[in-house]
Amino acid sequence: MPTLKRPGDPLAPVKLAQFLLKPKHKISSLDDSIRILKVAADTKDLKLGKIIHAQLIISNQTSTDTDITRTNSLISLYVKCDQVSIARQLFDRMRKRNVVSWSALMAGYLHNDHALEVLGLFKSMVVVDNICPNEYILTTVLSSCSDSGRVEEGKQCHGFVLKSGMVFHQYVKNALVHMYSRCLEIEGAMHVLNMIPGYDIVSYNSVVNGLLENGHLKEAIEVLSMMVDDHVTWDSITYVTIFGLCARLKNLRLGLEVHGRMLKTEVECNAYVSSAIIDMYGKCGRIINAMKMFGCFQTRNVVSWTTVMDAYFQNGYFEEALNLFSKMRLEGVMPNEYTFAILLNSSACLSALRHGDLLHASAEKSGLKNHIIVGNALINMYTKSGNIEAANKVFTNMIKRNCITWNAMISGYSHHGLGKEALNVFQDMLAVGECPDHVTFVGVLSACAHLGLVQQGFYYLNHLMKQIGIEPGVEHYTCIVKLLSRAGQLDEAENYMRSVPVKWDVVAWRTLLNASHVHRKYSLGRRIAEIVVAMDPNDVGTYILLSNMYAKERRWDGVVKMRKLMRDRNIKKEPGVSWVEIRNTTHVFISEDSLHPESSQICKKVGELLAMIKPLGYVPDIAAVLHDVEDEQKEDYLSYHSEKLAIAYSLMKTPCEAPIRVIKNLRMCDDCHSAAKLIAKATNRMIIIRDANRFHHFKDGCCSCTDYW
DNA sequence: GTAGGGTTAG
Known part of the structure; x- marks a missing residue:
């Protein structure tokens, strides 16, 4: 069959169907429809699969045996395209089912996070349909036990696997080792692993991952060194695991060594491996290495993009993380829930409320806002942005x-x-x-x-x-x-x-x-x-x-x-910096400087505000000024504090009902704190200031910190 | 026609 489907061509399935429907390519034999359904399932091409499904309904060939195989293929198609409920409908309507029908449906539930449903189906299969499970069924059922943490059921399966001799089947054995590893019964896992002569990298990977997932780093390293002793060749998954370990330990030296070792082998550097390497460099504080790796990898997907964003985020480059989002979209990569979580956190660290709002809308549009991690990141963003x-x-x-x-x-x-x-x-x-x-x-x-x-x-x-x-x-x-x-x-x-x-x-x-x-x-x-x-x-x-x-x-x-x-000691006082977002612009104010284009109007406004609150009890805290100057001048210095400039500017530029949100790099000083309370009262405005330690909500002459910060 | 181990978040 010629290659018809070009990646990204939305008409590809239709063209393929048209091709198939030409007389000489008409689906005539059982083999044809099943083969195409498998292609559709493997490429997750639901459209193509549905066309074939329609063809089968029209041609309506009804011999029970061929029906079973075809329906099994259809079940597999819908399962792989995440349409488990359609698969279930087909399954329920079957007059006769065989072991493949059951295992196809079970795999569907397993991969859609319904592990417990698999265990239920297993029971019905044995009890109701009286079908003897094979190695496919046991592999799936054991995986379901792993996912749902059902060790007891898993152990029962272990018994059956031993009796039936299936323990020598590689997939079954691996599923068993994985089940024990995930449920942290490492002795059980090692027992099964060592029972069969020869080694299997899949089982070893399961054990190491099981240990790491449960925080047993030391034991994981022991198993890894055992693998070295036994001359077990590491595969790409082993490398993913080890880079993950280096990332957790923040051990750059080990990471570099492993990376070097990998380059000397033939191991394929797929999207999983490249993401793991980027993550390792990011977590070890080497953003430059992370970026370089990201730039040279061919296999970029949403995870590698998200990982490099996270590398920027972890190292404090919040704006750079945010900027990657538009680049990612330009390459046509769709964000997932992790992408939004990292972007929202970056936005939170900048207190960029406006940007966070846009991301919120974007997450909503993408249909991802109901993911827990997105919700959590939204809460974090809004609290850190003062809303x-x-x-x-x-x-x-x-x-x-x-x-x-x-x-x-x-x-x-x-x-x-x-x-x-x-x-x-x-x-x-x-x-x-x-x-x-x-x-x-x-x-x-x-x-x-x-x-x-x-x-x-x-x-x-x-x-x-x-x-x-x-x-x-x-x-x-x-x-x-x-x-x-x-x-x-x-x-x-x-x-x-x-x-x-x-x-x-x-x-x-x-x-x-x-x-x-x-x-x-x-x-x-x-x-x-x-x-x-x-x-x-x-x-x-x-x-x-x-x-x-x-x-x-x-x-x-x-x-x-x-x-x-x-x-x-050569310790310099960081200048006080405050910033506010007004409409789409961030305005930055630095204490005692006049870089803002509307500087003179702002100073005038500060003067007016201070005059306004003096009758309410404001007394400039001139004792706090370190300069060797006269007291009147000290008052001036106080009035040029960045948060006063920011408050004054916001009052000039925003409607009278809007709350004022100011972010400040240092801890607020006493003078600005008492001034802010009275300005809030005199102007009847809510003023929210985030300083280095906390939020202050100023309203009616009081602050939410009750003057303790 | 059905089955195993892996990457990104707080």
């Missing part, structure tokens, strides 16, 4: 949720200082029977800290977590430090840190440092700052905080000392 209401809307409308969905919403509310809402979501999570994990409790304990619920926080840590079986980590203990600190119990917080035997990290100490600053416990603060500086000598934030504390005590010697220390 918590939109996040909640996505959350409420999700058809299916998992633990990560709940976590995203709980920690989202917590980051926005909405502790009550976070705890409500947590209660709902428990009510629907979703099991919390260690991430959930970080969000929950943070919420307790916001609300000052000391006892409740301790209850969650000491009882609920224990009850669920989650070992608290340093991140949870840090939440307790925050909890005590926020409640003003600073001495208790410090004692807690000194008495709990956990390896406290710099984050924990900085929590206590922040607390000392907020509660104006400056001598404690200076003591803690020493610890923080010792742990992280390059953290600018600590030096600034320490300077601030000295300044508030009017201890200018301390301020001078800090500035000298920063100079000596």
